[in-house]
Amino acid sequence: MKPILYVGNRNYSSWSLRPWLVLAWSGLDFETRTLPLGGAGYSHRQMPSVLAISPSGTVPALHIGDDVISDSLAISEWAAEQVPSLWPSAPIARAHARSAACEMHSGFVALRTHLTCNIRRRTAPRALNEEVARDVARIETLWNTLRRRYGAGGPFLFGATPTIADAFYTPVATRFRTYGVKLGEEAAQYSETLLTTPAFLEWEKEAIAESWTIPESDEK
C-alpha cells in the first residue's frame, strides 16, 4: 500500500504544502487526502477529524502502513532517506540547507502570525510591523546568501534541483505575494521560481478550487 499524506486545506495549510512538495519532487508514489481545517477544536490541536488520523492533532501526517509520522520536517527527512538528492550532496551545503529549513520550521513567528498563508488571496501592500519587517529582511538575506554561494547552476537555493529547503520557503513566497511584500530583485526572482514549479502550480490549482473557507484568515 502506498503512503498516504493527510493535508489540511490547500489554501491555508502552509505546513501541509512543504512535505507535499518534497514528496512530489521525490518521485515516490503516495496518495494525498485532504481534511478541512476550522471549527470546533481548531487551533488547539483538538479537531476530532485530525486527531483520528494524527495523534499530535496536526496535519500534515504521513501514514506508512501502521506508522504515522506527524511533522513536516520528519516527513521530508523520511523522503530524503530514500531520495538523497532532496538535500544537496556536499556535506557543508547539506548542513546549510538543513539549517535554512530548520530556521523556517522553528522560527519566523511574526511573519507566520501576521501574514498568514492564504494562497488565493491578494491584498494591497500593507505596512509591516518591526518584527515582521525583521523576519522579511532575514529571509531575503538568507535566500540571497545561499543563492550567491550555491545557486549558480540553476534557479533554486542550491542550483538546478529543488531541495527540502526550497520546499520550506515556498509558503513564504506565497505570503509575500498575498500581502504584496516588496522584495529586492534577486529575492523576487527566486520567489517567482518557487511559485512556478509544476508541483506548486498543481497545489495552487486545487487551493483555488477549494470551497472551504476559514473566515478569520480571510479577514486578517
Ligand SMILES: N[C@@H](CCC(=O)N[C@@H](CS)C(=O)NCC(=O)O)C(=O)O
Ligand atoms: N510542527 C508541525 C506543525 C503542524 C501544524 O501546526 N499544522 C496545522 C495546520 S497548518 C494544524 O494541523 N493545525 C490544527 C490545529 O492547530 O488545531 C509540522 O511541522 O508539521
